Amino acid sequence: MEYKKCAHCRKNKKTFFFNSSKMHKGGVASWCKSCGAENQKKHRIRVRYELLCKYSGNPPFCVCCKENNLSFLALDHKFGGGNIHRKKYKLKGIRQISSWAKKNNYPNIFRVLCHNCNMAEAIYGKCPHYKFMSLENNSDTKKYWYETKTFPYEMEWIIAGNGYYI
Ligand SMILES: [Zn+2]
Ligand SMILES: [Zn+2]
Ligand SMILES: [Zn+2]
Secondary structure (H helix, E strand, O other), X not given: OOEEEOOOOOOEEEHHHEEEOOOOHHHEEEEEHHHHXXXXXXXXXXXXXXXXXXXXXXXXXXXXXXXXXXXHEEEEEOOOOHHHHHHHOOOOOHHHHHHHHHHOOOOOOEEXXXXXXXXXXXXXXXXXXXXXXXXXXXXXXXXHHHHHOOOHHHHHHHHHOOOXXX
């Protein structure tokens, strides 16, 4: 059984614990499998973080309730059709979604929501937080919301000239 030293953790391990790689000498990768997996995981977290930043702010937050605990946040297809979209472009994970979004100049089809608001939207059509938002007190805003179904926070952002809304 052959051994190889991992270029990351510096441990000598059996080559069985390395992924095979045609690009590397001896046909195995320079990092061991667990270092490689750890690295991939970190990369995924970074990609997810950056994508959430693009669609909310840095640090990322729920555009409805402002929740900013990363574990609660998700990228939501704001007009629906997530499954169709993912299927059409074969977007299986966050990295594929991220590179698709980048390639398409971060289109106005995603928003960051926490799981709570996301679920509430699915059940009630719009999140109950809506009624606590200050913009609702403005009758013009209210009218605009009912006519266009544009969420108040989108309008806040449009008014502030912030970002990704076309
Ligand atoms: Zn290692
Ligand atoms: Zn929320
Ligand atoms: Zn909400």
